[in-house]
Amino acid sequence: MGYPRKLTRRFRAFDNFAISFTIINIISGIFSAFGFGMEAGGPRILIFGWIGVSVMVLFVGAAMGEIASAYPTSGALYFSAGKLAKRHRGAWSWYTGWLNFVGQVGGTAATGYAAATFIQAFIAMQWPSYEVTAQRTVLITAVILLIQAxxxxxxxxxVALVNRISVWWLLIGMVVIVVALTVVPDHHQPASFMTHFVNNTGFSNGIYAAMLGLLVTSWTFTGFDGSFHMSEETVKATVNTPKGIMRAIACSAGAGLILMLALVYAIRDYAATASSAAPPVQILIDGLGVGTAKLLLLIVIGAMLFCGLANMTSNTRQIFAFSRDGAMPGSRWWHSVSLRTRTPVKAVWLAAACPLVLIIPAWWSHTAFTAIVSVNVVGLYLAYGVPIFLRLRLNDFEPGPWNLGRYGKLVAGVAVTWIVISSVLFMLPQVSPITSTTFNYAPIALGVVLLIATVWWFATARRRFQGPVSYGSPDEVAAMDLI
Structure with missing residues (x-):
């Protein structure tokens, strides 16, 4: 790919799959956003929305996998955008990289914030006198980010070992939760409950509310570009990277549907559960009792912490690669690699500091979590969409060993269509009436990043950044190999 090697290839096929599976993290995604889905569409959207969005995400993953097989580098999305563009390669690469960056930051922030929320729920269950506050949630999130860094x-x-453990934690944890919710409760909803529709968003239009409910699934299915970002550290990356992406999405889709059904059918009092501080926790308490609920809550918290760690790992590699090409402020700092650990340590701490900045509005905003989730979903999916769109326009695309053959353009077209629809949707207001505390500030956060990127591009970057840097021919790069 034109780079001297700085990162060691120690990720096996399972490790590559594990990082995306851990970031997608069905337990973290479903438990953290389930309450929002109960208000925006209810069981009908939680279940059928999961199925529909999962199918669309498989199209996105397949289109990304084909590109990953052709360009297996840490730069991933922004690198491939620069290579696939017919003209203005530097600009395409620049904006893709910044969208990927803000999406990754949003994912790390949202996962840490969700973990902090559930940690407080556990503390309140253990010690009823404990007062849950937004300020404490922010502080706990900061501690989580520090530990993950x-x-x-x-x-x-x-990191590879932790991700392997996390896969089994997720799968075994999911089975334990599903079995408990299926066997223990003495009351379950009837089969027809899956068609029950609810709109408590404040908007009168039910279709709009239902579309908002898709956020639950879309938020869960983010971060599978982690396999792409780890490709420089993966053996046989041209095959194992796309397989890692597809396996992570497919396994998450099937296991997630089972978990979603178990939670939905275990709801006892819908109104009371939806209005509780943490609806999934209330479902566990109502169906299993406080003692068992606390034990299962530890599984959920562990899954969220694993997810945040993998998110930060992926974000770090994106920062490392983007800085390697001189596309970030202080690039010389962020792409340096520790001689002792062979990891980009400085990039790790930037990947921890930026999410902390993003969650600061949660100190006073009640809708901060959904806004952060929107930043995550929109930023990442737009970054996914750019190289897929460019591949769609390219008639002489040279695929890698893993490819879609004659169906490549069809799959890419479906993927781009879904990305456009979902990105527009999650920039819109999510709660009515719209006030200073319910405002979806995701467009502002995303807009600020794009404004800075645009000003910087036209001021200086367009004259010095022409896309991914090539250090020379394969033989020349091999001669300067750092490992």
């Missing part, structure tokens, strides 16, 4: 500063073997 420390874990990421050590060797890539440690």
């Amino acid at each position: 420390l874990a990421n500063t050590y060797t890539v073997q440690l």
Whole structure:
């Protein structure tokens, strides 16, 4: 790909799958956004929306996998955008990289914030006198980010080991939760309950509310570009990277549907559950009792912490690669690699600091979580969409060993269509009436990043950044290999 090697190839096929599966993280995604889905569409959207969005995401993953097979680098999306563009390669690469960056930051922030929320729910269950506050949620999130940054500063073997553990934590944890919710409760909803529709968003239009409810599934299915970002550290990356993406999406789709059905049918009092501080926790308490609920809540919190760690790992590699090509402020800092651990340590701490800035509005905003989720979904999916769109326009695309053959353009077309629809949807207001505390500030956060990127591009970057840097021919790069 034109780069001297700085990162070691120690990720096996399972490790590559594990990082995307961990970031998608069905337990974290479903438990953190389930309450929003109960108000925006209810069971009908939670279940059928999951199925529909899962299918669309498989199209996106397949289109991305084909590109990943052709360009297996840490730069991933922005690198491939620069290579696939017919003209203005630097600009396409620049904006893709910044969209990917803000989406990754949003994912790390949202996962940490969700973990902090559930940690407080557990503390309140254990010690009823504990007062849950938005300020404490922000502070706990900051501690979580600190711990995850420390874990990421050590060797890539440690990260790979943790991700392997997280896969089994997720699968076994999901089975335990589903079995408990199926066997223990003495009351379940009737089969027809899956068609029950609810609109408590404040908007009178039911279709609009139902579309908002798709956020639950879309938020869960983000971050599978993690496999792409880890390709420089994956053996046989041209095959194992796209397989990692597709396996992570497919396994998450099937397992997530089972978990979603178990939660929906275990709801006892819909109105009371929906209005509780953490609806999934209330479902566990109503069906299983406080003691069992606390034990299962530990599984959920563990899944969220694993998810945040993998998110930060992926974000770090994107920062490392983008800085390697001189596309970020202080690039010389962020692409340096520790000689002891062979990891981009400085990029790790930037990947921890930026999410902390993003969650600061949660100190006073009641809708901060859904706004952060929207930043995550929109930023990432637009970054996914750019190289897929460019591949769609390219008639002489040279695929890698893993490819879609004659169906490549059809799959890419479906993927781009879904990305456009979902991106527009999640920039819109999510709660009515719209006030300073319910306002969806995702467009502002995304707009600020794009404005800075645009000003910087026209001021200086367009004259020095022409897209991914090539250090020379394969033989020349091999001669300067750093490992």
